Amino acid sequence: MASRGRASAEGGPGRFRSAVMMWFSPSRMEAEGTTPDYRFSLANERTFLAWIRTALALVAGGIAVDQFLTDLTWGLRTSIAVALFFCGAVCALRAVHRWVVCERAMRRGEDLPSSPFPAMLAVGTAVASLLVAAAIVFGVTR
Amino acid sequence: MSEVRDPAAQPERTRFAWRRTTLAGGLVVALALRHALVRDGGWAGLLIGAVGVLCLLLITFVAHVRMRRLDTAVPAPSGHWPVLTVAAAVLCLAGIGAALLAVAER
Numbered sequence: 037m038a039s040r041g042r043a044s045a046e047g048g049p050g051r052f053r054s055a056v057m058m059w060f061s062p063s064r065m066e067a068e069g070t071t072p073d074y075r076f077s078l079a080n081e082r083t084f085l086a087w088i089r090t091a092l093a094l095v096a097g098g099i100a101v102d103q104f105l106t107d108l109t110w111g112l113r114t115s116i117a118v119a120l121f122f123c124g125a126v127c128a129l130r131a132v133h134r135w136v137v138c139e140r141a142m143r144r145g146e147d148l149p150s151s152p153f154p155a156m157l158a159v160g161t162a163v164a165s166l167l168v169a170a171a172i173v174f175g176v177t178r
Numbered sequence: 179m180s181e182v183r184d185p186a187a188q189p190e191r192t193r194f195a196w197r198r199t200t201l202a203g204g205l206v207v208a209l210a211l212r213h214a215l216v217r218d219g220g221w222a223g224l225l226i227g228a229v230g231v232l233c234l235l236l237i238t239f240v241a242h243v244r245m246r247r248l249d250t251a252v253p254a255p256s257g258h259w260p261v262l263t264v265a266a267a268v269l270c271l272a273g274i275g276a277a278l279l280a281v282a283e284r
Contacts, residue, residue: 088264096202099210103209
């Protein structure tokens with residue numbers, strides 16, 4: 037496919053930059069390929085919303101940690117909360133980026149891009165919850 | 179293809195996804211308001227909580243517009259602005275969480 041050859045020639049960083057430019061430029065997006073079946077776009081929208089809910093869950097977790105884990109020391113509690121807020125913000129940004137990149141791939145008729153982000157988030161969440169459980173069990177409390 | 183019903187109910191599923199997202203936002207703002215009241219953030223805490231309510235209203239408004247536009251046989255896909263607006267509101271909520279930590283009693 038011609039579009040695929042052009043895409044691979046574009047390379048990694050340049051491709052990322054052009055996707056980020058597409059965040060704020062609907063016309064740049066519409067210049068790519070053809071409009072896909074609306075059902076694919078709706079599926080992409082739902083995936084975006086699922087990531088947004090993931091981000092909201094992380095933010096909610098951060099606020100909850102500060103309210104409900106009051107036995108932990110202030111420093112530890114605040115560090116966990118700030119880490120969760122940061123992850124929530126990253127998730128929200130990545131939700132937009134993923135939506136743009138998938139929409140572009142569908143317009144071009146390319147495969148959807150793969151990404152290590154879900155696996156990284158899963159491992160990060162697992163490690164973080166183990167650390168919090170350890171902090172509670174082994175008493176990093178005041 | 180006029181008025182063909184989508185057998186996979188894609189518009190309906192997408193509308194429910196917007197509904198769920200609004201509810202998740204409501205949970206975050208409820209927790210933020212509880213934080214402002216329980217952890218004694220004072221007036222600053224309440225002000226930050228009010229900004230959170232505004233973020234929730236923004237998400238609700240975007241969801242409402244999207245849900246109305248999805249209520250047709252062949253709905254229009256989401257453009258840029260609903261995606262960017264909702265993401266900005268969530269970023270704002272993350273900032274509100276951090277701000278609540280800053281103003282709360284230790």
